[in-house]
Amino acid sequence: MYALRMSNINAKEDAAPGLITNNLTASNLSLRRVAIDTYRENVAYLHRDCAVYRAEGFQALSKVEVRANGRRILATLNVVDDQNIVGCDELGLSEDAFLQLDIQNGHTASVSQAEPPESINALHRKLAGERLDRDDFRRIVRDIAELRYSKIELTAFVVATNRDELDREEVYFLTEAMIASGRTLDWQERLVVDKHCIGGIPGNRTSMLVVPIVAAHGLLCPKTSSRAITSPAGTADTMEVLANVQLPFDHLAGIVRDHRACLAWGGTARLSPADDILISVERPLAIDSPGQMVASILSKKIAAGSTHLVLDIPIGPTAKVRSMPEAQRLRRLFEYVAGRIHLSLDVVITDGRQPIGNGIGPILEARDVMRVLENDPRAPNDLRQKSLRLAGRLIECNPDVRGGDGFAIARDILDSGRALSKMNAIIMAQGQKPFDHNNPALGPLTFEIRANQAGAVTDIDNLQVARIARLACAPKVVGAGVDLMHKLGDLVASGDVLYRVYAGFQSDLEFARQACGRSTGFTLGRTEDVPRVFVEF
C-alpha cells in the first residue's frame, strides 16, 4: 500500500512529461572512437540492433549519459545501421566526446538515459515570462557550462533573456552565475586594469596600444581577447600576426609577472566558460541584447581578475548603439552590475560614426598599430588619439596620478618609444612572428573603389565595410581586408580611390566585388552634411 500525499505537485515545476528520468539501467559496451567532428556537440552512436538500444527504449536524438573511466558525459544519440561505424556491442563517440573521457578504444562504458538538467524548470519559468532568482541563474549557467543543455534549450534561454526580458537585478544574477561557472584569476595586486569595447567598429584596435602604454606606466594589464566572431578581425586575430597568442595559462601568467601585461587569446583560461557556449547560439541569430552583453563582458573581466575597467561604447548610425539615450541606458546597466560585483568601471562614450584607423583585417590592422607605436607619420591619427585617451583614463586609476593628467602621461609614453619597447617585449615573450609593417604580406589580389563624383565623405557604413572585408575572407586570410584611403569629412575628387580591397583567392575577391556593387559603404555629399556626434572623444 502506498502513502497518499495530500499536496498536489507544482505543475509548473515539472511540466514536461517527455523528460523522463531513467538512470536506473546501464550496460557495458565497448567504446569506439568515431572519427566524426561534430563541433562542440557530443554525439553517441549505437547500432540499431544493439541490445542496449532496444532494451532501453532510447529514441533518436535523446540525450544519453555515458560513463567510463570514472567520468560521465552527456551526448546526443544517433542510431547507426552500419557495423563498420559501430558494432552491436559497441558504443561510438564523436571525437570531442571521446577526448573528454580520456580513454582508449575498447574501454568499457555504460550508457543510460540522461536526466534532464536540473535547471530546466527554471528555464520553463523564464519562457513563461517569470522573473528568476539568483539560484535559478546559478543552476542554469552551471548546466550550460557543463554542456548539459541541447542547442534547443540554449537557444530558448538566449531568446527568453533577449531585449528587456531581464531586469537589472537579473542581469546581476546572470553575471554572478557566469563568473561562478569558471575559474577566477587572482593576480595578488590591488590594481589590475583592463579596457574593453562593446564592438561593432571595424579597425578599432586600441587595446594593442592601450595595453603597452599602461603597462609601461607600471599598471598590471593581463589582457585576454577573443577572436573575431562576426567581425573582420578581433584583437586576438590581429595580435596573432605579430606574436603567438595561444599560450598555456601558466606561461601567460609568467609573462604577466615579467612584463606587467600580455595580449593573448582568452580561450585557454576557462574564464566564464558558459559565455562561450551562449555565444555559439547568439552569433547565428545576431542577438546582442544589453543584458547578455553586460553579463558577458563583466563576467569575463571579474574572472580575469580585473579590478578597474575602462569601457568604450561607440555611438553612431551604423554602430551597435545608435543614440545617446540608448548609450546612457546601457551605461547605467553596466554601472549597476559593476557596482554589485565590485568592479571599478569607467564608461566612455566614443565616436562610432566610422571605422577607426585605416586598415580592416588582421595584417592591415597590425600595420596601423605598429605605425602608431613607431610614431610613423603614416599612422592613423584617430587610432592614436583614441588609444591615448583610453590609456589616459586607465592611468588615472593609479591613485598617484591627478585627474586630467592621464592623457599627457600616455602621450609621453607613446612619443618616447616606451610603449613600442613594451610591445616588443610582450611580442618576444609570447613568441615573435615575422612581420614587417613597412612591407606587410597583404593579399595578392586587389581592386579599388573610386569616387564617382566630387564631394565630402558624409558617411562610412561600418556594417557594409566590415561585410566587404569579411567577404574578402578576413580574418581567415590574414592579409585580406579593406584599406581606407579617406575618412569622414575628407574632400575627394571624382575618380579618387576611396579604399582598396585585398583578398587571397579569386572567389573571395569576387564576393567582395559583388558586395561593393550592391553598396560601397561610402556616401559623398556636402561638407555640412557630415553628421556630428556629441561624445567625449
Place this chain on the structure above:
Amino acid sequence: MYALRMSNINAKEDAAPGLITNNLTASNLSLRRVAIDTYRENVAYLHRDCAVYRAEGFQALSKVEVRANGRRILATLNVVDDQNIVGCDELGLSEDAFLQLDIQNGHTASVSQAEPPESINALHRKLAGERLDRDDFRRIVRDIAELRYSKIELTAFVVATNRDELDREEVYFLTEAMIASGRTLDWQERLVVDKHCIGGIPGNRTSMLVVPIVAAHGLLCPKTSSRAITSPAGTADTMEVLANVQLPFDHLAGIVRDHRACLAWGGTARLSPADDILISVERPLAIDSPGQMVASILSKKIAAGSTHLVLDIPIGPTAKVRSMPEAQRLRRLFEYVAGRIHLSLDVVITDGRQPIGNGIGPILEARDVMRVLENDPRAPNDLRQKSLRLAGRLIECNPDVRGGDGFAIARDILDSGRALSKMNAIIMAQGQKPFDHNNPALGPLTFEIRANQAGAVTDIDNLQVARIARLACAPKVVGAGVDLMHKLGDLVASGDVLYRVYAGFQSDLEFARQACGRSTGFTLGRTEDVPRVFVEF
C-alpha cells in the same frame, strides 16, 4: 570603376555578416549513403582531406546545399577523419537526406555553401521585437516547411513568438502561412465538420465517439488526428488499437467517400507541414502559447478541408487553461482567426478538473470508447455525456436541425446502435485489428494505489496521472497505463483502490511506482471541498 551608391543599406535587413552567400562554387563528388539516422536533420559528411572541403573553406556545422539528380537539399556539415565512413572524393549523406534525393550510391553530386534562408531577416526583426507582416510570415513558414531552418533558428522563432509576442493579426498571418505551406483538401461538399480539443486532459477520447455519431447522422467528418506527443495516448494511438490508421491518402479519401468519415493518423496527408516541424522544438521546451496553438489547430483544420469546427477548451486547476478569463481570451483569439480564414467555429468551454473516462493509455481508452458505443453499463458516463454534447453541437451545423435538438439526435444515434455500426464500418474499411474490449490485452505487470484514509476525492491531478501513465510506457506499450476506479466527488474508504497501473516491463513499472510515491495525483478531503467549475458541460 564602381558606381557609388548614395543610399546606405538597411542595416537591420542584413545584419549577420556570418551568413555569407556563396553559391558560385560547386564540385562533383560521388554520393555515399552513410547509415546514420540523424532524425529529421539532414547531415552531410565530408572527409577533412577532401579537396572541396578545403577549397570551399567550409566550417563544421555550416549549412551546405547538395545538388544531385535535379534536386537540391540543405544539410548540416560534419567533418570526418575516417575513410571507412567517407573517402576524399565522396560526399556522405545521412539516411533521411539520401532518401530525399532519390538516387543510388555513387551518383554524382555537387555541394556548395548554402544561402541563408530568405526569411532570416524577418526572424531577426521578430527577435528585435518588431511586428511582422503577412509576407514575413509566409516567407518564414515556407522556409521552415522546406527544412531550411536550423534547430537554433527554429527555436528562436518559437520562443520569439511565444506568450503574447504575437498580436491577433499576426496570429492570423501565421495561420494563413501555415495553411499555404502544405496542401489543402477539397471534399467538394458544403459542410465538412470536425471537432478538436486543445488537449491536456487524459482519457479524453471523445473524437472516437463524436465521429461515428455525426457520420451516422450523415455529416462528412474526415477526421485526422495526431499521435501522442507528451500525453499517454493520442486519438491516433488509441484508434490504432482497433484499426490501421496509417493509410495512403487516396485510400483514406475512398473511405471517407464510402462512409462519410474516417479516424486516421494525419501524418500522411502533408497538411500544414510546418506545424509538425515547429512541434519538434515546442515539445522539449513545453511551450504551448495561445498564438501558436491557434495557428497550429486552425491551419490543420482548413488544410483538411473543414468548414465547421467544434472546439473543446477544458478548464481546471491542472488543465492547460486554468481560469475562465484565460479561457475567454483564448476563445476570442480562436474566433477572430477562424473568422478571418472563413471557418465556422463553435467554442465550447468544458470541465477539465479531472481525466475523462476511466482508462488512460491506448488499450484502456479503446476499451472505454467501445463500452460507450456498445451501451455497456460499465461505460464511463462522463465520456458518454461529453461526446453526446459535442456531437450534438456538430449536428446542429446541419441547417435542417433546430438549435437545441442536436443532443437528442446524437443520443438516439448512440442508443440505437447506429454509432456502433458506423464505427465498425470505419474500422473494417481502415483495416480491423484484433481487439476484444471485454478482454483487453493490458500490460501483465500491475500495482494498485489505495486510499490511506476515508474521504471524498477532491482533486485528480491531470498532469500527475498522465505522467504516471507515460512512465508506465503508454502509448509506446499499448497495454500500459492507468485505470481509474474513482473520480471527483466519489466517497472512498481507507484501503479502497483508487487506480491500477499497468505496464509491460519491470523497469517501467518501477518508474511509475516511484512517481506514485512522489505524488499519487489524488487528493482526498471533505465533499464540500470538491472544486466547482462553471462551464457549459
